[in-house]
Amino acid sequence: MSLLIVGTMAFDALETPFGKVDRIIGGSGTYAAWAASNFVQPIKQVSIVGGDFPQEEISALEARGVAMEGVEVVKDGKSFFWSGRYHLDMNTRDTLVTDLNVLAQFDPKIPDSYQGAEFVMLGNLAPDIQKKVLQQLKKRPKFIILDTMNFWMDVALDGLKEVLKMVDLLMVNDSEARQLGGEHSLVKSARKIQAMGPKCVIIKKGEHGALLFYEDRIFSAPALPLEDVFDPTGAGDTFAGGFIGYLARINDVSFEHMKAAVIVGSAMASYCVEKFGPTRLKEITAADIDSRVNDFVTLANFEVR
Numbered sequence: 041m042s043l044l045i046v047g048t049m050a051f052d053a054l055e056t057p058f059g060k061v062d063r064i065i066g067g068s069g070t071y072a073a074w075a076a077s078n079f080v081q082p083i084k085q086v087s088i089v090g091g092d093f094p095q096e097e098i099s100a101l102e103a104r105g106v107a108m109e110g111v112e113v114v115k116d117g118k119s120f121f122w123s124g125r126y127h128l129d130m131n132t133r134d135t136l137v138t139d140l141n142v143l144a145q146f147d148p149k150i151p152d153s154y155q156g157a158e159f160v161m162l163g164n165l166a167p168d169i170q171k172k173v174l175q176q177l178k179k180r181p182k183f184i185i186l187d188t189m190n191f192w193m194d195v196a197l198d199g200l201k202e203v204l205k206m207v208d209l210l211m212v213n214d215s216e217a218r219q220l221g222g223e224h225s226l227v228k229s230a231r232k233i234q235a236m237g238p239k240c241v242i243i244k245k246g247e248h249g250a251l252l253f254y255e256d257r258i259f260s261a262p263a264l265p266l267e268d269v270f271d272p273t274g275a276g277d278t279f280a281g282g283f284i285g286y287l288a289r290i291n292d293v294s295f296e297h298m299k300a301a302v303i304v305g306s307a308m309a310s311y312c313v314e315k316f317g318p319t320r321l322k323e324i325t326a327a328d329i330d331s332r333v334n335d336f337v338t339l340a341n342f343e344v345r
């Protein structure tokens with residue numbers, strides 16, 4: 041099965057209680073592609089970068105089966121740049137800088153070779169850009185997931201509601217779910233969001249795991265209690281990439297498989313946070329992923345007699 045991913049490919053500057061980096065590779069599309077490529081290839085990447093984006097990063101992704109035909113390179117432009125500083129709890133962060141650069145002119149064009157993708161991940165971008173991607177797909181994909189953030193709820197709520205009608209699953213964190221659903225209860229908020237279009241909602245709760253709402257069923261996934269979280273950047277995109285990559289590999293979007301996909305996404309995210317940027321994602325093997333998934337199974341396994 042093939043997977044189409046739309047998201048940023050960027051430079052990030054990060055500060056965590058454990059250190060500081062000035063300019064490393066980041067972007068929602070980058071994290072998602074690294075995570076998903078463990079499960080499914082080819083991946084059809086859609087993004088925009090400047091002439092400053094390193095060729096070796098593009099080549100490394102290509103070697104992982106990530107097609108770059110849909111990644112526009114603006115030779116004399118600068119790539120999207122984002123800078124953030126994490127608080128001591130690592131759950132909250134301040135955005136210090138957002139330089140859109142070439143992202144300001146992003147008008148995604150879906151190449152013919154990308155048509156027919158069965159699975160689609162719409163990374164966190166302006167809702168009208170997400171919509172433009174879907175409008176160009178000649179055949180309705182089997183499963184579309186949407187990532188978004190509070191910023192778009194504040195400035196583009198109508199556009200976001202339009203895209204919500206076109207997708208199968210929305211992925212947000214707990215505060216965003218409360219904002220969009222308008223209820224303090226995550227269950228009530230999820231139900232309200234489902235009524236806006238997507239039959240599934242995933243609510244990420246950081247170090248407290250994730251909830252999957254699938255029609256009228258609910259699955260609660262734990263988060264692995266990690267001794268050290270080094271850099272949480274990209275954990276959400278990595279979760280999304282692992283989740284949809286796994287679903288695309290087994291080509292089944294039933295509740296049972298989606299529960300497993302949530303665990304796989306959580307396992308990928310738990311690796312992501314171990315080092316700065318996507319570094320750790322580039323190192324891990326299939327055996328590492330299996331072992332981490334097993335840790336989750338053990339963690340949540342119990343019997344009541």
Ligand code: AMP
Pocket residue numbers: 048050051052065066067068121122138164165272273274275276277278
């Ligand atoms: P996450 O930690 O999962 O929220 O994702 C962080 C990644 O998202 C970073 O690598 C950034 O480059 C990228 N990013 C940050 N802000 C935005 C934005 N406004 N639009 C698109 N991508 C962003």
